[in-house]
Amino acid sequence: MAAERSYDAIIIGAGQAAKPLSMVLAKAGLKMALVEEKHVGGACVNYG
Numbered sequence: 151m152a153a154e155r156s157y158d159a160i161i162i163g164a165g166q167a168a169k170p171l172s173m174v175l176a177k178a179g180l181k182m183a184l185v186e187e188k189h190v191g192g193a194c195v196n197y198g
């Protein structure tokens with residue numbers, strides 16, 4: 151069984167919005183997790 155982990159905030163999807171949002175929250179002291187199902191960077195970088 152996998153070990154349990156806890157976070158203050160979890161961002162689902164590593165698209166354009168995820169990096170600035172996760173940086174703001176991390177700088178505010180929150181323990182962050184970022185989850186991406188396909189390709190980091192989102193729609194514009196990978197498909198645009």
Ligand SMILES: Cc1cc2nc3c(=O)[nH]c(=O)nc-3n(C[C@H](O)[C@H](O)[C@H](O)COP(=O)(O)OP(=O)(O)OC[C@H]3O[C@@H](n4cnc5c(N)ncnc54)[C@H](O)[C@@H]3O)c2cc1C
Nearest residue numbers: 162163164165166167168185186187188192193194197198
């Ligand atoms: C063809 C195309 C061209 C574009 N050109 C431009 C442009 O020139 N200039 C401009 O400003 N904008 C452009 N855009 C728009 C721009 O891509 C979006 O406005 C921007 O990507 C939105 O960012 P976002 O973080 O909200 O979502 P996205 O970048 O779409 O990221 C969402 C992420 O979430 C992930 N995800 C979704 N569901 C889950 C899940 N259940 N679990 C885990 N991960 C998940 C996806 O895989 C994706 O990586 C273009 C878009 C397209 C499609």
